[in-house]
Amino acid sequence: MELTLPLFRRAVQSLDGDGLSVQGLVTSLNTDTPWQLALPAQGVFGFTGPSGGGKSTLLAALAGLRGCTGKIGFGNVTWQSGKSGLATHRRDLSLGFQDSSLFGGQTVADNLALAHRYSRRPLSPEERAELIECFGITPLLRQPVELLSGGEAQRVAVLRQLFSNAAVQLYDEPLAAVDRLQVIRKLLPRLRDFWARHPALVIWTSHDFDEIQLLATQCLWMERGALTGPLPLREVTRRLQLDSLERESCFSRLEARVLCQEEGLLTLSLGDATLYADRVAGRYRAGQSIAFLLGSGDIGLCLEQPGLSSILNCLPVELREIVPLEGGRVRLRLAAGEQEFSADISRLSRERLQLREGERYYAQFKASSLAGL
Template sequence: MSRFEAEFKGRLGNFEVDVLFTLPQTGITALFGPSGSGKTTILRCIAGLTRLEGNLVVDGKSWQNSSNFLPTHRRPIGYVFQDANLFPHLSVRGNLEYGLRRIQNTQKTKLWEEITEMLGLEALLDREPSKLSGGEKQRVAIARALLSAPEILLMDEPLSALDPFSRMEILPYLQRLHLDLKVPIVYVSHDLHEVEQLADWMILLKKGHVIAQGSISELLANPQLPLARLPEAAVILEGAMQNFDSKYCLSKISVNGGSLTLSQNLGVVGSRHRLRILAREVGIAKSWQDGDASFLNVLSAIIVDIQPFGEQQATVFLCLGKQANGDVLLARITRKSCDVLQLKEGDEVKALIKSVGLVGVPTVDQAG
């Protein structure tokens, strides 16, 4: 049973919310959807900052039901706002200590050292918030939330107010959180690429309703969902390091139904990695002889679905492996190619992958 169950129902102005979802024990869950889908509203409901009718049970304790509503300051949450939201009248140290001073914890010194080290804040402690860069502010905000020893961390588009350089600066810290943190993180975002890099799970929202929830790999490759119909559609594959070819500096990663080659050293054999393959980087061949072309990654696959994409293109859903039991890949090809190759469901083909991206960090055990 999930330790976190939420149900919210109600209206805010003329916006209607009706959601029911659960969260896993650990890992990052993305609340994903277009603007106006209710992502931030739902996050605020979890925090108790916005009140809608509903039920919220965390670790067997009720935070909200029909007769009870735990106010925000009595919920063990950490909240990272879109615009850092540091207290302007306190120094970085003062901001960080604000939450720390208000919790019952015997190991405050240890917590302080861990968190300030994790987010690289030692050099910033005596500065004023107004003298920090956008990325630094957000790092302080994340540390401040973590120092109140939350049982769940809520993040409201923490990267959206930052310039691309600051984003690049913050992402590694977020990925580290993902690894080191034992509490679940709910991450609101409308940036698919960000979600692909960070999230393990996804709750897909549309106009205040949950249209799907599950692991990010499943949702991205699901023909029923709008994600595969986005121009930047991609899949996320999890794989283990198989071997390293030191002559060409190539790593071989095994995934469900095949193996992929990446031109970089991915460390020890057995380490787990997360790979991202864009639909438009995948081509299809009916037949294939080794040594015919420069592609390093050519995998056997079965076509499981074909959907039109715009006027000229189509999205082909490919299941890796000869028995159609492996991971799903998306291929975005022209409709003309589809017709010339006479592609149809059930066909055995070769997927030609132009490039495989590495995202995130080596993944942890994700049993939720």
């Protein structure tokens, strides 16, 4: 799987620098709104906003692939100063696009081998094999990249970036063509685990806010060439609230602490309540803080705490808001301590239960409803 190509081998850069600094960055897209950005050397940040706002342009400028002026630096290395920029291959980064941009005329194995060969933080053979298996790439290794489907090519492209394991990793809609259930239940938990063991500065660009909720705790927002952030996920959630109301259901991010994991069942603590999750793809340790998604259509509400049931999870909640939806349904904004999430029920159920804002109830949901673990 080794290739010999005329690429430059760069010196290893420490991740213990000042992080990413962007000052007065201007492209042809944002002449009136220069970009300012300061991010730490480690952490996963979401990046979203309306289409055409300039997200891809910013990523390309950071990578040295788009003409720009201003200052860009990472750690103690200047990437851009005025109109002069460090060549892309000398920046300690990787950039993945939605169209994958795999090296043509090569097999999948060749593409992965090239990333590993020139990685400054190479992964062990065991970890590379585990990633290949998790991403479902094993049967594709000897396949020419031209024969891959869109989803297969995207999985290979993300895997190639992980093999490169750069200090700064930029992703631009990297899994848009991959089956969403596979992304939520299998790939995102594995990515989160990877970056926990191999810290880097990751900017994950996606229009699927559920991906961002699972991977990040803060988010950048780009609209009409104006960049803001990093922002707390709750603030971005409010910006997207109108869009979520138009969908049949939405996912909310919750955080809990791991109590134990055994026989495929994960036991969690959320405040004083105990929750259970099955069909878990990740590996977790006791005491670890983790995030998961809960679908608004997977939740039922009870006036009193129910007795023994095959539905394992029952969470005491406060009803903070009732929002009418189309199609005879309402969306409930529920709070468990300081954390909020949504539940969708019928208007008939609301009337029968005589639900009132400010009152306390019990939210029930199956162990299989906790997504992204």
